[in-house]
Amino acid sequence: MDHEIIKEGIERIRGLPTFSRIRDELREKFALKVDEVELEENLDEMMRQGKIKEKETTIKGARFKGYTVVEEETEEEEEEEKSKEEEVIDEVFG
Numbered sequence: 530m531d532h533e534i535i536k537e538g539i540e541r542i543r544g545l546p547t548f549s550r551i552r553d554e555l556r557e558k559f560a561l562k563v564d565e566v567e568l569e570e571n572l573d574e575m576m577r578q579g580k581i582k583e584k585e586t587t588i589k590g591a592r593f594k595g596y597t598v599v600e601e602e603t604e605e606e607e608e609e610e611k612s613k614e615e616e617v618i619d620e621v622f623g
Contacts, residue, residue: 530571532580534559536598545586545595548572572596 538554539546546554552568555561575581581596611619 530567532575535571536580539581539596539598545593547593547595
């Protein structure tokens with residue numbers, strides 16, 4: 530299953546996107562045939578790649594494990610973090 534589809538499904542879910550909520554979102558809203566084992570493997574792979582991260586919460590004593598999408602830094606954000614000295618060096622040698 531495509532990782533971008535899974536990320537989109539996670540982003541559309543309000544609250545904590547648990548495994549079952551992600552599965553239901555892909556089945557109902559995206560009308561996809563979802564193999565639970567394959568979905569779990571894809572989620573594990575995406576966590577290893579740093580595309581999503583695991584989040585855990587407790588509600589009335591019950592623990593729930595969910596997932597959130599990791600925000601990717603853009604080049605503009607990286608440039609803002611540079612010091613004035615680094616900017617001068619970039620201008621001179623860039």
